[in-house]
Amino acid sequence: MLSSFVVAWRQLSYHRMKLAVASAGVLVAVMLMLVQLGIRQGAMDNSVAIARRVTADLVVVSPRTRTIFQSSQLPRRLLFRVGAHPEVDAIQEMYMGQARWRNPWELREHPIAVFGVDPRSPLINFRGLSELADELMLADRVVFDGLSRKSYGPVVAHLANHDFLETEMNLHRVRVIATINVGVSITGDGNVFMSPANFRRIFPQRPAGSVDLGLIRLKPGSDVEQVKRDLAPLLGAEATIITREELIDKEIAFVRESAPIDFIFGMGAAVGFFIGFVVVYQILYTEVTNHLPQFATLKAMGFSDNKLLQIVLSQGVILSVLGYVPGFVMALWVYEIATDAIQMPFSMTWQRALAVFSLTLVMCLLSAMIAIQKVRTVDPADVF
Amino acid sequence: MIISARNLNFAFGEGDLRKQILFDVSFDVAPGEVVLLTGPSGSGKTTLLTLIGGLRRTTEGEMTVLSRPMHHARKEDLVANRRDIGFIFQQHNLLEFLSAQKNVELMFQLHPEVPAGEARARSAEMLTKVGLGNRLDYHPSRLSGGQKQRVAIARALVTRPQLILADEPTAALDSHSGRDVVELLQSLARDRGCPILMVTHDNRVLDIADRVLSMEDGRLEESRGTEARGETETQ
Ligand SMILES: Nc1ncnc2c1ncn2[C@@H]1O[C@H](COP(=O)(O)OP(=O)(O)OP(=O)(O)O)[C@@H](O)[C@H]1O
Numbered sequence: 001m002l003s004s005f006v007v008a009w010r011q012l013s014y015h016r017m018k019l020a021v022a023s024a025g026v027l028v029a030v031m032l033m034l035v036q037l038g039i040r041q042g043a044m045d046n047s048v049a050i051a052r053r054v055t056a057d058l059v060v061v062s063p064r065t066r067t068i069f070q071s072s073q074l075p076r077r078l079l080f081r082v083g084a085h086p087e088v089d090a091i092q093e094m095y096m097g098q099a100r101w102r103n104p105w106e107l108r109e110h111p112i113a114v115f116g117v118d119p120r121s122p123l124i125n126f127r128g129l130s131e132l133a134d135e136l137m138l139a140d141r142v143v144f145d146g147l148s149r150k151s152y153g154p155v156v157a158h159l160a161n162h163d164f165l166e167t168e169m170n171l172h173r174v175r176v177i178a179t180i181n182v183g184v185s186i187t188g189d190g191n192v193f194m195s196p197a198n199f200r201r202i203f204p205q206r207p208a209g210s211v212d213l214g215l216i217r218l219k220p221g222s223d224v225e226q227v228k229r230d231l232a233p234l235l236g237a238e239a240t241i242i243t244r245e246e247l248i249d250k251e252i253a254f255v256r257e258s259a260p261i262d263f264i265f266g267m268g269a270a271v272g273f274f275i276g277f278v279v280v281y282q283i284l285y286t287e288v289t290n291h292l293p294q295f296a297t298l299k300a301m302g303f304s305d306n307k308l309l310q311i312v313l314s315q316g317v318i319l320s321v322l323g324y325v326p327g328f329v330m331a332l333w334v335y336e337i338a339t340d341a342i343q344m345p346f347s348m349t350w351q352r353a354l355a356v357f358s359l360t361l362v363m364c365l366l367s368a369m370i371a372i373q374k375v376r377t378v379d380p381a382d383v384f
Numbered sequence: 385m386i387i388s389a390r391n392l393n394f395a396f397g398e399g400d401l402r403k404q405i406l407f408d409v410s411f412d413v414a415p416g417e418v419v420l421l422t423g424p425s426g427s428g429k430t431t432l433l434t435l436i437g438g439l440r441r442t443t444e445g446e447m448t449v450l451s452r453p454m455h456h457a458r459k460e461d462l463v464a465n466r467r468d469i470g471f472i473f474q475q476h477n478l479l480e481f482l483s484a485q486k487n488v489e490l491m492f493q494l495h496p497e498v499p500a501g502e503a504r505a506r507s508a509e510m511l512t513k514v515g516l517g518n519r520l521d522y523h524p525s526r527l528s529g530g531q532k533q534r535v536a537i538a539r540a541l542v543t544r545p546q547l548i549l550a551d552e553p554t555a556a557l558d559s560h561s562g563r564d565v566v567e568l569l570q571s572l573a574r575d576r577g578c579p580i581l582m583v584t585h586d587n588r589v590l591d592i593a594d595r596v597l598s599m600e601d602g603r604l605e606e607s608r609g610t611e612a613r614g615e616t617e618t619q
């Protein structure tokens with residue numbers, strides 16, 4: 001039997017130009033949806049990337065801190081109070097700030113994010129940092145993030161041929177001894193890592209005895225929630241203790257609140273959906289309208305509305321696939337360009353690929369369903 | 385009887401707009417008969433055909449087609465009935481994006497019990513019978529009017545209908561090819577004993593009929609066919 005699918009394909013492919021236009025419409029829709037949702041995810045992941053790197057079980061933050069990127073400080077002495085708890089294995093202070101980095105080649109300054117944490121066994125995953133610990137304990141030694149943006153100068157290239165690079169941060173002389181790859185976030189263009197002691201030397205005006213975060217590692221097998229409840233009263237009103245997961249949730253909530261990420265990129269994806277819908281509908285509708293006498297004839301000969309609907313729905317499926325495949329490839333290409341251009345990694349996830357394919361199918365099938373309405377109302381008696 | 389109609393009345397519109405088209409129409413078509421229906425334009429021939437084909441609902445009177453009662457039939461029954469009827473329209477309305485063979489093969493969607501290979505073979509065979517064996521892969525745009533009408537005939541016959549309803553199938557053709565098409569239709573139907581009811585204005589083809597019915601202002605009268613062969617059979 002000549003299947004509805006074959007009939008659908010024959011009809012679509014009969015006018016090559018129309019087929020190209022319809023596929024292009026779907027392609028644009030697919031690409032827009034994938035890119036918008038990809039950037040949304042990328043921006044979201046990026047803003048919480050630092051929080052995700054935390055390996056501590058519990059984190060002490062100031063109650064006024066909404067995001068660790070703009071943290072309020074808390075008194076360092078509070079951290080000493082929790083050390084007595086038998087389940088606590090290690091406590092670390094962590095500092096974060098923004099310094100002016102002097103690009104030694106252009107002699108211009110750029111803001112850079114600075115992290116001060118014990119390099120020997122940091123409770124945050126800055127891979128490669130602990131290997132450099134011995135040297136980082138010396139005064140004014142820092143490590144540069146190799147994934148920082150270009151504006152800081154060709155630091156990585158320089159260190160490939162030299163032992164170190166000397167420059168200034170906040171007008172304070174520092175020596176960059178190596179680079180590690182961590183990755184920048186949308187809130188900063190580059191990162192520098194150092195010990196807490198060196199951090200304080202770069203930010204001399206910061207009140208002594210105040211830290212940005214307290215990182216707590218518990219002994220293996222501890223009940224994190226229970227320890228959290230035990231420690232909270234010790235900290236009083238000046239600090240809050242939260243779990244690693246709560247920190248991440250907090251960061252996500254902050255990004256959602258402060259930047260309308262969902263709205264902007266969701267809107268972009270919706271526009272893509274709409275474009276695709278309109279183009280596919282337009283093409284299928286004209287196809288149906290142009291063939292109304294033929295469809296009416298088939299109806300007169302005993303074809304049911306559903307049989308004819310099958311043909312048009314098949315066309316929707318065909319267009320989905322024809323637009324999705326190149327749209328997917330192009331989105332991958334855009335991800336690559338975007339990753340290069342803004343040095344923020346975008347990657348395809350199969351969940352997103354699948355979700356966008358489903359959206360594409362829905363888009364095309366919806367168009368088909370609306371386009372076929374005319375055939376339902378046509379009276380086959382009129383073809384005689 | 386293939387068709388048996390008793391006291392059919394039919395009107396378009398309702399109330400003040402009501403316009404009665406068919407008045408007290410009764411007739412029969414016996415198995416294997418070729419019956420022509422003639423009459424002036426607007427007399428109601430097409431309307432009668434649409435009632436028989438189940439494209440319009442029979443509201444007054446009684447009609448049985450292929451032993452199914454058409455009066456007050458459900459919509460699904462009407463659609464099912466159409467699958468056993470071969471329709472040939474004045475406009476062939478072939479799908480221009482399908483080849484002649486695919487246009488014919490498409491009809492087997494209504495008969496999914498026929499295997500794909502057989503459907504293809506029967507389509508080719510039927511097109512060969514109508515003289516288009518060497519045009520199987522031609523799209524309608526590359527066929528002449530007469531050839532397209534022959535594809536339409538093949539399409540109507542390929543699923544072996546039990547009745548053929550044709551409405552001026554030759555109107556778009558010159559008299560010579562019109563005659564060819566009608567003769568073709570008649571011989572194919574005769575081979576299989578399939579009855580035909582055909583509306584025509586063309587007096588030159590009346591001789592192929594077993595019987596000729598003529599319609600005037602919605603009333604039917606039997607006029608003698610040039611060769612009124614079927615008369616005895618239908619009584
Ligand atoms: N859908 C309709 N609604 C209202 N009136 C209709 C409709 N279709 C046909 N008529 C009327 O019914 C009458 C009979 O029409 P019909 O098409 O049956 O005539 P016909 O005998 O087939 O004519 P022709 O030889 O020109 O095809 C005409 O007066 C026509 O105006």
Ligand SMILES: [Mg+2]
Pocket residue numbers: 384429430431551
């Ligand atoms: Mg007519």
